[in-house]
Amino acid sequence: MKLTKPKLPKRVRNHVNPLADLIEHSFDGFSNNNPIIIDIGSYRGEFVEQLLEKFSSSKNYIAAEIRKPYARFLEELFTEHDNVMVFDGDTAKNFKTILKPSQDKGVLIEYVFINFPDPWFKERHKKRRVINRNFLQETKKWISTETVFVFQTDQEELFRETQELLVEERIIYEEFSEPLWGAQTHWETMKIGEGDNIYRMKFFM
Numbered sequence: 001m002k003l004t005k006p007k008l009p010k011r012v013r014n015h016v017n018p019l020a021d022l023i024e025h026s027f028d029g030f031s032n033n034n035p036i037i038i039d040i041g042s043y044r045g046e047f048v049e050q051l052l053e054k055f056s057s058s059k060n061y062i063a064a065e066i067r068k069p070y071a072r073f074l075e076e077l078f079t080e081h082d083n084v085m086v087f088d089g090d091t092a093k094n095f096k097t098i099l100k101p102s103q104d105k106g107v108l109i110e111y112v113f114i115n116f117p118d119p120w121f122k123e124r125h126k127k128r129r130v131i132n133r134n135f136l137q138e139t140k141k142w143i144s145t146e147t148v149f150v151f152q153t154d155q156e157e158l159f160r161e162t163q164e165l166l167v168e169e170r171i172i173y174e175e176f177s178e179p180l181w182g183a184q185t186h187w188e189t190m191k192i193g194e195g196d197n198i199y200r201m202k203f204f205m
């Protein structure tokens with residue numbers, strides 16, 4: 001990891017840029033066959049930094065972030081790590097093209113983290129949620145049943161609605177209470193500090 005952190009952008013718009021949806025990525029995979037962990041909505045990369053400390057180079061990591069200034073920040077932050085790839089754009093839309101080639105080569109997509117995603121409460125915005133019906137239906141067609149999806153949020157309404165969607169799509173989930181490996185995300189630390197509850201589940205397709 002770099003000793004001095006790159007400077008954060010001075011101001012980043014709070015809402016995701018819909019134009020970023022158009023960014024398309026594909027990825028042939030890492031130069032080794034280690035399992036892959038993907039963090040969707042990496043923000044400033046604190047979560048991936050903790051995983052790097054925990055697992056070092058025994059895993060490969062994908063840090064995905066829709067907001068370009070943060071994606072640039074992440075590229076700089078992880079520049080010295082061959083086992084970290086950064087992608088900008090809407091990860092839900094690029095999910096298959098950045099992960100399936102690795103799975104086809106026999107690499108395990110071990111974990112998919114969706115940590116504290118933007119809730120998009122308005123009915124007409126719900127399709128912007130990372131976990132939406134289309135994402136589940138498309139992903140189910142090709143992802144390994146061994147891949148563990150981890151969803152964590154402080155938004156109970158989003159959590160319950162996501163569970164309903166999973167049931168409708170016949171996807172099994174289980175709730176759990178403590179963060180895996182004790183790794184707290186930036187948002188989680190902030191929300192716990194504000195006294196909020198955290199809701200967590202794992203699901204498998």
Ligand SMILES: C[S@@+](CC[C@H](N)C(=O)[O-])C[C@H]1O[C@@H](n2cnc3c(N)ncnc32)[C@H](O)[C@@H]1O
Nearest residue numbers: 041043064065066067090091115116185186187
């Ligand atoms: C509420 S923040 C949580 C950040 C971090 N995961 C954490 O827990 O501290 C949500 C992050 O997800 C990013 N994001 C939202 N939609 C996304 C998408 N479709 N693809 C990738 N990143 C997304 C946002 O730009 C933002 O950085």
